[in-house]
Amino acid sequence: MKALILAAGLGTRLRPYTLHTPKPLFxxxxxxxxxITIERLLAAGCRQIVINTHHxxxxxxxxxxxxxxxxxxxTRFEPEILGTGGAIANMADxxxxxxxxxxxxxILTDIDLAMVYGxxxxxxxxVTMVMHDEPRFNSVWVDSKDRVAGFGAQPNDRAxxxxxxxxxxxxxxxxxxxxxxARGAADIxxxxxxxxxxxxxxxxxxxxxHQWEDIGTPESYRTAAEKHISPIAFEQATGRPPVAxxxxxxxxxxxxxxxxxxxxxxxxxxxxxxxxxxxxPDKPAEVDAFVSIGRHLFxxxxxxxxxxxxxxxxxxxxxDDLGGRHLQDIARTADAPVVRQWYRQVIDRWLxxxxxxxxxxxxxxxxxxxxxxxxxxxxxxxxYFMVAFVNGYMGLPETFxxxxxxxxxxxxxxxxxxxxxxxxxxxxxxxxxxxxxKIYFIDLxxxxxxxxxxxxxxxxxxxxxxxxRQTQTKLLDYATxxxxxxxxxxxxxxxxxxxxxxxxxxxxxxxxxxxxxxxKHKPFFEAFIPGALATxxxxxxxxxxxxxxxxTLAGTLTKRLSNKG
Numbered sequence: 001m002k003a004l005i006l007a008a009g010l011g012t013r014l015r016p017y018t019l020h021t022p023k024p025l026f027x028x029x030x031x032x033x034x035x036i037t038i039e040r041l042l043a044a045g046c047r048q049i050v051i052n053t054h055h056x057x058x059x060x061x062x063x064x065x066x067x068x069x070x071x072x073x074x075t076r077f078e079p080e081i082l083g084t085g086g087a088i089a090n091m092a093d094x095x096x097x098x099x100x101x102x103x104x105x106x107i108l109t110d111i112d113l114a115m116v117y118g119x120x121x122x123x124x125x126x127v128t129m130v131m132h133d134e135p136r137f138n139s140v141w142v143d144s145k146d147r148v149a150g151f152g153a154q155p156n157d158r159a160x161x162x163x164x165x166x167x168x169x170x171x172x173x174x175x176x177x178x179x180x181x182a183r184g185a186a187d188i189x190x191x192x193x194x195x196x197x198x199x200x201x202x203x204x205x206x207x208x209x210h211q212w213e214d215i216g217t218p219e220s221y222r223t224a225a226e227k228h229i230s231p232i233a234f235e236q237a238t239g240r241p242p243v244a245x246x247x248x249x250x251x252x253x254x255x256x257x258x259x260x261x262x263x264x265x266x267x268x269x270x271x272x273x274x275x276x277x278x279x280x281p282d283k284p285a286e287v288d289a290f291v292s293i294g295r296h297l298f299x300x301x302x303x304x305x306x307x308x309x310x311x312x313x314x315x316x317x318x319x320d321d322l323g324g325r326h327l328q329d330i331a332r333t334a335d336a337p338v339v340r341q342w343y344r345q346v347i348d349r350w351l352x353x354x355x356x357x358x359x360x361x362x363x364x365x366x367x368x369x370x371x372x373x374x375x376x377x378x379x380x381x382x383x384y385f386m387v388a389f390v391n392g393y394m395g396l397p398e399t400f401x402x403x404x405x406x407x408x409x410x411x412x413x414x415x416x417x418x419x420x421x422x423x424x425x426x427x428x429x430x431x432x433x434x435x436x437x438k439i440y441f442i443d444l445x446x447x448x449x450x451x452x453x454x455x456x457x458x459x460x461x462x463x464x465x466x467x468x469r470q471t472q473t474k475l476l477d478y479a480t481x482x483x484x485x486x487x488x489x490x491x492x493x494x495x496x497x498x499x500x501x502x503x504x505x506x507x508x509x510x511x512x513x514x515x516x517x518x519x520k521h522k523p524f525f526e527a528f529i530p531g532a533l534a535t536x537x538x539x540x541x542x543x544x545x546x547x548x549x550x551x552t553l554a555g556t557l558t559k560r561l562s563n564k565g
Contacts, residue, residue: 001046001117002098004091005037006168007105008054008078013217017277022056024105025063026221027313028228032063033215034105038073044113046101049073050094052087054080085186089177096174102188104168108224110211111169120171125201127176127192130169132207137165137214140204148202151193164204167212218277225314230263230272233309233318238268251324254430254443262321270308271322275315287315289367290445294319296361297422297447302353303440305433322440328429331465340471346432346459347479349439350424351486354452357422361449372423372450374411381504382407384511390553393514393529394560398553406547413546414504417497418451419489427455428462452483453494457502461535463509463528469538499542506536533557 011018017026024034034051041049053060053075061075082090088102099120101113111130120128129148131140141150144160170188179191179198192202213224234242242265251260251271259274275287291312297304305320330342363370368380386400400407424431425446433440456479460472467475476498480491509532517526537554544551 001041001044001101002048002095003041003046003050003101003103004088004095005034005041005049005051005103005105006084006087007034007060008052008057008081008087009106010055010081011106014215014221016279017218018055020056020279021281021313022053022059023215024051025059026215027311028108028225029232029309029311033108034060034063035067036108037103037105038067038069040113041101041103042069042071044101044117046113047071048094050091051075051105052078052082052090054078081185083185084188085180085191086184088172088188089180089182089186092177099171099173101171102169106215107168108211108213108215108228109167109169111167111207113169116169116205117171119205120203123203125203126173126195127200127202128171128205129192129202130167130207131164131204132167132210132212133162134165134212138163140164140166142204142206146204146206148192148196148204150196151189164206167207168214222274222277222314222316225311225316226272229309229311229314229316229318233270233272234263234265234268236308237270237306237318237320243267263318264321269321270318271305271320272316272318275317277315278313281313284364284367285312285315286367286445287312287317289365289447291317292362292365293444293447296365297353297357297441297444300356300359302357303349303438304353304444305440305442322433322435322442325434326430327432327434327439328462328464330434331429331462331467336468336471339467340474342434343459343467343471343475344478346439347456347475347482350427350441350455350459351452351479351482353441354421354423354455355486357447358420358449361422363449366448367445368448370448372415372425372448372454374415377411377414377504378407381508381511382410384515385507386511388511388519389514390557393518394557396553396556396560403549403553406550410500410503410547410550413500414454414497415451416500417493418453419483419487419494419497420449421452423448423450423452424455425450425458427458429459429465451497451501453498453501454505457498457505461502461506461509461539463532463535466531499539502539503536503543503547506532506539510536530561533561 007024009023011023014023025032038049048071057077064073064075101117116130131142139152140148141161142164143149149161179194180186196202213227215221215224230246231242246263246265249262251262253260261272263270263272278285291307291310294304294307298306305322307317307319310317327346331339369376383400390396390398426443431443433442460467460475480494483489483494484491513525513529513532516522537558540547540551540554
């Protein structure tokens with residue numbers, strides 16, 4: 001068997017993703033579709049494969065050169081796209097004596113290619129087209145003897161005819177070249193139409209009960225990725241294939257643009273997070289940080305969900321299903337002693353993650369910044385607060401520059417007494433799951449190295465939990481005692497850094513709530529703004545002599561919000 005993989009297309013319907021990655025190199029479970037197709041051809045007994053290329057052909061050349069397949073696999077560059085027929089005619093020098101199997105590079109299928117090739121040898125006709133019933137694409141007329149009768153427009157005699165879809169897989173005898181131009185672009189379907197008109201028989205090979213996915217659009221690629229990776233994830237998690245069909249349930253999202261789903265097979269369930277297709281695979285993305293940091297923390301024994309399967313390009317990640325109970329649920333409903341007991345356990349598990357997670361942490365995994373530093377504080381917290389909350393949500397005219405000197409001082413203070421470790425940066429009660437008696441931390445993609453004081457502040461001043469001031473104080477005392485015991489850091493020094501980190505975190509919270517409410521149109525977050533602003537006002541009052549302009553602004557915002565309400 002010899003085969004031609006048609007891979008020269010521009011992938012126009014998949015833009016902008018094909019601007020940087022040719023469609024055949026789109027991945028499924030971290031394997032390019034082209035590699036999956038080649039391996040299926042090898043398994044079918046193929047001994048030579050040619051791949052026609054055009055768009056971003058250098059990437060395909062490099063991929064093939066690096067793979068070192070057991071048989072000859074060569075690429076054939078087309079300076080100008082020759083079309084499906086022109087690409088086949090361009091194979092004349094290597095296709096003389098035996099039938100050629102042709103397959104599109106943009107389909108994912110489990111159709112038995114060896115059976116298709118063997119079937120072609122049984123009927124003696126020039127072409128076998130593999131057909132199936134796929135209503136989205138049904139456009140080929142097939143008669144009662146499984147012969148192709150026409151394309152597109154219905155034939156004059158429709159008796160016994162049905163419309164079917166071409167799978168993109170066909171087997172051709174060399175005499176098909178007689179119906180193709182010697183050079184230049186051509187469409188193989190036009191050639192087949194000429195053959196039918198000339199009385200040639202094109203035999204249909206009808207398949208059913210098979211997998212077949214076209215990845216010609218972002219939606220169809222995502223569907224193919226999901227169908228391909230889901231059973232792999234279940235087998236990785238349980239050691240057995242899932243009980244088909246998998247049930248899919250959309251879960252409530254968060255402040256990000258990601259989508260969350262639960263997949264179950266009646267015995268096991270996993271959660272899948274969809275980050276979206278990665279338009280620039282040569283640049284780090286959120287999904288890369290999500291996976292790399294999550295796997296690292298799991299490996300060092302942190303209380304995080306295990307990741308079972310992932311594909312950075314499609315953006316799909318499958319991980320343990322931890323249920324639907326958040327620490328927020330306990331904080332909002334349980335009595336204060338119960339809440340404090342749970343939070344002490346959370347602090348213990350968090351310290352394990354913060355201290356052990358810093359060991360061997362590769363800052364190259366990070367998506368936004370490698371460390372919590374001055375620039376991040378000024379731009380992503382102070383300026384964010386001013387632009388998204390003060391100006392955008394509250395409609396006040398004050399600018400970042402009006403308070404720049406105090407923001408600079410705040411950044412210096414937040415970093416001065418830092419106890420650095422692994423920093424989650426969004427350690428709030430909705431990112432902490434409770435499964436039975438176990439505690440898990442989720443949403444790790446914002447992780448980096450930075451002050452532990454910041455994560456503790458995120459936990460204690462969290463508007464979702466709305467812990468009372470007395471509870472916050474008791475938990476801060478507990479945490480500083482544990483930190484002193486584990487690291488030797490002076491408790492008062494740690495608390496000094498904590499106070500400033502609580503301010504920077506509070507600014508970030510209000511900036512985020514303003515942005516999510518006003519720009520992202522997510523009203524869920526607006527309900528937490530009054531509590532977050534009250535916390536800022538109270539904390540800044542303790543440092544009003546150091547940050548008088550910020551204290552004044554907090555007072556103005558409080559009055560404005562009261563009037564707004």
